[in-house]
Amino acid sequence: MIRTYTFNADELTPSPAEALSYLRIKGTPDDATDALLSACLAEVGSIADCRCRAGVFDLAFADSIHPVLRDSWLRGCDRFVLFCATVGIEIDRRIARYALTSPARAAVLDAAGGALVEALCDKLTERLSAELAPARFGARFSPGYGNFPLAAQRQVFSLLELSRIGVGLNDSLLLSPAKTVTAIMGIKT
Amino acid sequence: MNLLEKLHNGLVFFDGGTGSCLQAAGLAPGEAPEIWNRTHPQEIESLHRAYIEAGAEIIKSNTFGINPLRYPNDCAERVTEAMSIAHRAADGRAAVALDVGPLGKMLAPLGDLDFEDAVSAFAAVIRAGAARADLILIETMSDTAEVKAAVLAAKENCDLPVFVTLSFDGTGKLMTGADPLTALSLLEGLRVDAVGLNCSMGPDAMIPLMETLYAHASLPLIANPNAGLPREENGKTVYDLGPADFAAATAKLVAAGARAVGGCCGTTPAHIAALKQAVKDLTPLPVISREETVVSSFSRAVVFGNRPVIIGERLNPTGKKKLKEALRAGDMSTVLQIGIAEEEQGAEILDVNVGLPEVDEPTLLTRVMGELQAVTALPLQLDTSSPVAMERALRRYNGKAMVNSVNGTEESMNAIFPLVAKYGGVLVALTLDESGIPETAAGRLAIARRILDRAAAYGIGKKDIIFDPLALTVSSDITAPGTTLDAISMIKKELGAGTSLGVSNVSFGLPDRETVTSTFFAAALDRGLDAAIMNPGSAIMMRTYHAHLALAGKDPACADYIAAIQRLGASASTATAATATNTAADGAQNLKFAILKGLRTESVALTTALLAEKSLLTIVEEEILPALDECGRRFEAGTLYLPQLLMSAEAAKAAFDTAKATLPEAPATKGRVILATVKGDIHDIGKNIVRVILESYGFSVIDLGRDVAPEAVLRTAKEQGIGCVGLSALMTTTVPAMRETVELLHRELPHVKVCVGGAVLTAEYARSIGADAYCRDAMATVRFAEQFANERV
Numbered sequence: 001m002i003r004t005y006t007f008n009a010d011e012l013t014p015s016p017a018e019a020l021s022y023l024r025i026k027g028t029p030d031d032a033t034d035a036l037l038s039a040c041l042a043e044v045g046s047i048a049d050c051r052c053r054a055g056v057f058d059l060a061f062a063d064s065i066h067p068v069l070r071d072s073w074l075r076g077c078d079r080f081v082l083f084c085a086t087v088g089i090e091i092d093r094r095i096a097r098y099a100l101t102s103p104a105r106a107a108v109l110d111a112a113g114g115a116l117v118e119a120l121c122d123k124l125t126e127r128l129s130a131e132l133a134p135a136r137f138g139a140r141f142s143p144g145y146g147n148f149p150l151a152a153q154r155q156v157f158s159l160l161e162l163s164r165i166g167v168g169l170n171d172s173l174l175l176s177p178a179k180t181v182t183a184i185m186g187i188k189t
Numbered sequence: 190m191n192l193l194e195k196l197h198n199g200l201v202f203f204d205g206g207t208g209s210c211l212q213a214a215g216l217a218p219g220e221a222p223e224i225w226n227r228t229h230p231q232e233i234e235s236l237h238r239a240y241i242e243a244g245a246e247i248i249k250s251n252t253f254g255i256n257p258l259r260y261p262n263d264c265a266e267r268v269t270e271a272m273s274i275a276h277r278a279a280d281g282r283a284a285v286a287l288d289v290g291p292l293g294k295m296l297a298p299l300g301d302l303d304f305e306d307a308v309s310a311f312a313a314v315i316r317a318g319a320a321r322a323d324l325i326l327i328e329t330m331s332d333t334a335e336v337k338a339a340v341l342a343a344k345e346n347c348d349l350p351v352f353v354t355l356s357f358d359g360t361g362k363l364m365t366g367a368d369p370l371t372a373l374s375l376l377e378g379l380r381v382d383a384v385g386l387n388c389s390m391g392p393d394a395m396i397p398l399m400e401t402l403y404a405h406a407s408l409p410l411i412a413n414p415n416a417g418l419p420r421e422e423n424g425k426t427v428y429d430l431g432p433a434d435f436a437a438a439t440a441k442l443v444a445a446g447a448r449a450v451g452g453c454c455g456t457t458p459a460h461i462a463a464l465k466q467a468v469k470d471l472t473p474l475p476v477i478s479r480e481e482t483v484v485s486s487f488s489r490a491v492v493f494g495n496r497p498v499i500i501g502e503r504l505n506p507t508g509k510k511k512l513k514e515a516l517r518a519g520d521m522s523t524v525l526q527i528g529i530a531e532e533e534q535g536a537e538i539l540d541v542n543v544g545l546p547e548v549d550e551p552t553l554l555t556r557v558m559g560e561l562q563a564v565t566a567l568p569l570q571l572d573t574s575s576p577v578a579m580e581r582a583l584r585r586y587n588g589k590a591m592v593n594s595v596n597g598t599e600e601s602m603n604a605i606f607p608l609v610a611k612y613g614g615v616l617v618a619l620t621l622d623e624s625g626i627p628e629t630a631a632g633r634l635a636i637a638r639r640i641l642d643r644a645a646a647y648g649i650g651k652k653d654i655i656f657d658p659l660a661l662t663v664s665s666d667i668t669a670p671g672t673t674l675d676a677i678s679m680i681k682k683e684l685g686a687g688t689s690l691g692v693s694n695v696s697f698g699l700p701d702r703e704t705v706t707s708t709f710f711a712a713a714l715d716r717g718l719d720a721a722i723m724n725p726g727s728a729i730m731m732r733t734y735h736a737h738l739a740l741a742g743k744d745p746a747c748a749d750y751i752a753a754i755q756r757l758g759a760s761a762s763t764a765t766a767a768t769a770t771n772t773a774a775d776g777a778q779n780l781k782f783a784i785l786k787g788l789r790t791e792s793v794a795l796t797t798a799l800l801a802e803k804s805l806l807t808i809v810e811e812e813i814l815p816a817l818d819e820c821g822r823r824f825e826a827g828t829l830y831l832p833q834l835l836m837s838a839e840a841a842k843a844a845f846d847t848a849k850a851t852l853p854e855a856p857a858t859k860g861r862v863i864l865a866t867v868k869g870d871i872h873d874i875g876k877n878i879v880r881v882i883l884e885s886y887g888f889s890v891i892d893l894g895r896d897v898a899p900e901a902v903l904r905t906a907k908e909q910g911i912g913c914v915g916l917s918a919l920m921t922t923t924v925p926a927m928r929e930t931v932e933l934l935h936r937e938l939p940h941v942k943v944c945v946g947g948a949v950l951t952a953e954y955a956r957s958i959g960a961d962a963y964c965r966d967a968m969a970t971v972r973f974a975e976q977f978a979n980e981r982v
Contacts, residue, residue: 001218001219001421001426002219003421006358006359023830023831023832024830024831025830025831025832029830029832030830030833032786032787032832032833032836033830033832033833036832036836037832049360089299089365089366090366093563093564093566095874096563096564097529097564097565099522099873099874099877100522100525100526100529100564101526101529101533102839103835103838103839103877103878103880103881104787104832104833104835104836104838104839106874106877106878107831107832107835107874107878108832110874144921150920150921150922161293163291163292163293163294163295163300165364166295166299166331166332166364166365167295168294168295168296168299168300168301168302169295169300170300170301170869170871171301171869172869172870172920172922172923172926173920173922174869174870174871174872174919174920174922174923176295176298176299176300176871177299178871178872
C-alpha cells in the first residue's frame with residue numbers, strides 16, 4: 001500500500017557540504033558564504049513542509065513504470081520501494097522573492113533546499129528500512145538518471161498519487177515544488 | 190422543507206466513507222471506487238441504502254474520483270451512471286449530493302493546470318450530474334485556487350446549493366497555506382451555502398479548526414471526519430475509531446459549531462447510526478451573521494477594525510517613469526520589487542494598478558496579480574477603472590480581494606456589484622456620483638447610504654464595503670480636509686461602516702508635502718479611519734501611524750512604536766547618521782573593498798559620501814567597475830564562488846542605484862538585454878543570477894520571467910528594438926522550446942543575437958539548436974552582452 005509520511009524539518013540533518021557542491025564550491029568557502037549558508041539552512045528548516053509518499057511493490061510491477069528497470073537497476077531484487085519526498089512550496093516562494101531582493105541569498109537558499117530534500121530522502125529511507133527490516137535496500141536512483149528515462153516521471157506521479165502531498169508534474173516533466181525528489185530503490189531480502 | 194431550511198433549523202446527517210466500505214466488500218487496494226459504478230452497481234446501491242437506513246439524510250454520489258482529466262473519453266457517462274444509482278437508492282428518502290473531489294492535478298503556479306481548464310473540468314462533472322442531484326458537495330479540497338475553480342463551475346452550471354468541505358493538515362493549514370479564516374473568507378465571498386471540514390484527520394483534531402470556523406462564519410458548518418487515523422494491519426488499512434468512539438468524538442464537533450455531520454474515510458453505516466444516536470438531542474450552535482470585514486490571499490487574512498490597515502499605493506504607474514517603462518516592456522522584476530519593498534516597509538495589503546493608455550490592461554493586471562501572488566502572501570487591492578480588467582483579475586485572484594473601486598454612479602454600481610456578488614471581495618466605495626463629489630459631509634454620507642442600499646440588493650453586505658470619503662487638496666479649498674474628516678465620522682456613526690482614504694492628495698501643491706499629509710493622516714486616524722492607501726516607504730507617515738497606535742491605546746507598552754522607530758530611525762537623528770557615514774567613507778579604496786566583500790549597506794553609505802566630491806561617472810569608472818571586474822576575473826579563474834560574486838553584484842548595483850538616484854536624468858545604459866526562461870520551464874534561478882550580474886555591469890535587463898512563449902520574446906525584441914537575447918532552460922524536455930524560440934527570433938529578426946544557457950546545455954548542443962553563443966555562466970553572458978548589446982538608447 002502507498003502511504004503518506006510527514007516529518008518535522010528539525011528531524012533532518014541537511015549536509016552543508018552537499019549544499020556547497022550544488023553551488024560548485026570546492027574546498028572551504030569564505031566566511032561570508034559560510035555565514036549565509038548557515039542562515040539559509042536554518043531558514044529552509046523553519047519553512048519546510050516535509051511530506052513523502054512511498055510504497056513497496058513486487059518486482060513484476062516495475063514494468064509498468066519502465067521496462068528497463070527489471071534487468072538493470074532492480075536486477076537481483078524481489079521487490080522495490082518507490083517514493084517521493086518534498087520539502088514544500090514555501091521554499092520556492094522564498095527563492096522567487098530573494099531572487100528579486102537578494103540574489104545571493106536566493107542562490108544559497110536554493111542549494112540549502114536541495115540539501116534539505118536529500119536529507120529528507122535519507123530520513124525516509126531510514127524509516128522504511130526500519131519498517132522492512134531485515135531487508136536491505138539497493139542504490140537510490142531517479143527518473144532521468146542513466147537509462148531510466150525522465151518520461152517515467154509520469155508513471156511515478158500517477159502511481160504514487162502525488163497530488164495528495166501537493167506535488168505537481170508539468171508537461172515538461174518538471175516536478176513542483178522545485179525541491180522534490182522521486183526515486184526507486186530495489187529491495188533484497 | 191428544503192435542505193437549506195432544514196440545515197438552518199437543526200442538525201442534518203451526511204453518510205460516511207465509500208472507499209473503505211467497498212474495500213471491505215472486495216474492492217482491491219489501489220482500485221478506484223468509481224470503477225464499481227460499472228462493475229458492481231448493486232454493491233454501490235446497497236451501500237447508499239445502508240447509509241440511509243442508518244439515518245443519513247444526505248448521501249454522497251460515488252463520483253469523487255471522476256473528472257475529465259482522469260476519464261477523458263466518458264466522464265459524463267460515468268457521472269450519470271453514478272447519479273442514477275444514488276438517485277435510485279435515495280428514492281426520495283434522502284438528498285443526493287453530487288460529490289466533487291480534487292482533480293488530481295496541481296493548478297498553476299504549482300502545476301501546469303490552467304485555472305480556466307480546471308473550471309472547465311469541474312464544469313463537465315457538474316453538467317453531467319446536476320440534473321439528478323439535490324446539492325453539490327465539493328470535498329477534500331486542499332488548494333484555495335482549485336476550490337475556487339470548482340465553486341465557480343458549480344455556480345455557472347447549476348442552481349443547486351453548493352457545500353464545500355476542506356481538508357486541513359496537522360498544522361491547521363491547507364496544502365497551499367490557508368488557515369481556516371483565510372479559506373472561509375474566500376468561500377463566503379463566493380457565496381457558497383455551507384462550509385466545513387472533512388477527511389485528513391480524526392474528529393478530535395478537527396475541534397480547534399471547527400471552533401475557529403464558528404467564530405468567523407456566517408454560514409452553516411459541516412464536519413465529516415475520518416474514523417480516526419489510518420494504520421496498516423496485515424496489508425489492510427484500518428482506522429482506530431469504532432462507531433461508539435467516533436460518535437462521542439464527533440458530538441464534540443457539534444458542540445463546537447457543526448450542524449451537518451457525517452463521516453469520511455473509515456466510517457461505515459454503523460458509525461453514522463451511532464453518531465445520530467449520540468447527537469440527536471443536541472441543539473447545534475446558532476448560525477450567526479458575522480459583521481467582520483476580511484480580505485485574504487492564498488495564505489493570509491487581514492481583518493479590518495482592530496487597527497488601521499496600511500494599503501501600499503506604490504504599484505501605480507501614475508507619475509512613475511520607471512514603473513511605466515517596466516509595465517510596457519513586461520519587465521516583471523521591477524514591478525515585483527516595488528511590491529516586496531512595500532511589504533518590507535509595513536504594508537498589509539498592496540494596491541495594484543497597471544492602467545496605462547497603451548497596454549492591454551485586462552491581460553497585464555491579471556499577469557501582475559499572478560506574479561505578485563508567487564512572491565508575496567499579502568492580500569491585493571485590485572485597482573482599475575476597467576470593469577473588464579476587474580472581472581478578469583477577480584476571477585483568477587487566489588483569495589478574497591479588495592476591489593478598488595465602485596462609486597455612486599449608476600454606471601459604476603451596475604458594472605461592479607455583480608462582480609463582487611459573484612467572485613467575492615471587499616469594495617472600496619467612493620462617495621461621489623453623477624453630480625460629482627458633494628461639498629458637504631452630509632452629501633457624502635447620503636451617497637454612502639445609497640451605495641449600501643443598492644449593494645444590499647446584490648447580496649453585498651456592509652461588511653464588504655469600505656467607504657472612501659475622498660481627500661481633496663487643501664491648497665485649493667481650505668475647508669476640504671475638515672469635510673472629509675467629518676464624513677469619516679458620520680459614515681462610522683450613522684452607517685457603522687468602515688472607511689479608507691487615499692491621504693496623499695491633501696497636500697498637493699504645497700511645499701514639504703509629507704508634513705501636511707502626515708498631519709492630516711493623524712487627524713483621520715483619530716476620527717476612526719480603518720485603512721489608508723499610502724506610501725509605506727515614507728518614514729514620517731509610518732512614524733505617524735505607529736505614534737497614533739500608541740496614543741490610541743492600541744500598542745501595549747508602546748512596544749510596536751519603539752520597534753518601528755528603531756527600524757525607521759528617529760526623526761531628529763538624521764544628522765547623527767550622516768556623520769557616521771562620513772566617518773566610514775575615508776577614501777576611494779573603501780567602496781571598491783566594500784563591493785569586493787559584498788557589503789551592500791556599506792556600499793550605499795560610501796557611495797553617498799563619495800558623491801559629495803565625485804561625479805557618478807568617476808565613481809563608476811574608478812570604483813564600481815574595477816571592483817566588479819576583479820570579482821569577475823576571480824570567478825572565471827575559479828578562486829571566487831557564485832554566492833560571493835552575487836553578493837558583490839548586489840553591492841555594486843546598490844551603489845550604482847544610489848548614485849543614479851541623484852541624477853536628474855537616467856544615465857545611458859550600457860545596452861539592453863532580454864532574458865527569459867523558455868516555455869514549459871519554471872526553474873529560473875540561473876536566469877535570475879544572470880540578470881543580477883548583467884545589471885551590476887550597467888546593462889538594462891528586460892526580464893520576461895519563466896515559462897515564456899517564443900512569441901512573447903519575439904514581440905518584446907521587436908517592439909523594444911533589442912538585439913541581444915539570453916534564454917535559459919533547465920531540463921532536456923524544455924530544450925525543444927528553446928530551439929523553437931531561437932529559430933523564431935532568427936527567422937523574424939535576423940540581426941538579433943541569442944545566447945543560451947542552463948544545466949543541460951553544452952556548447953555543441955547550443956550550436957545544434959542554432960544559438961549564437963553558449964554561455965556557461967553569468968560572466969560568460971556579460972562578455973556576450975559586451976559584444977552584442979553595446980547599443981546606445
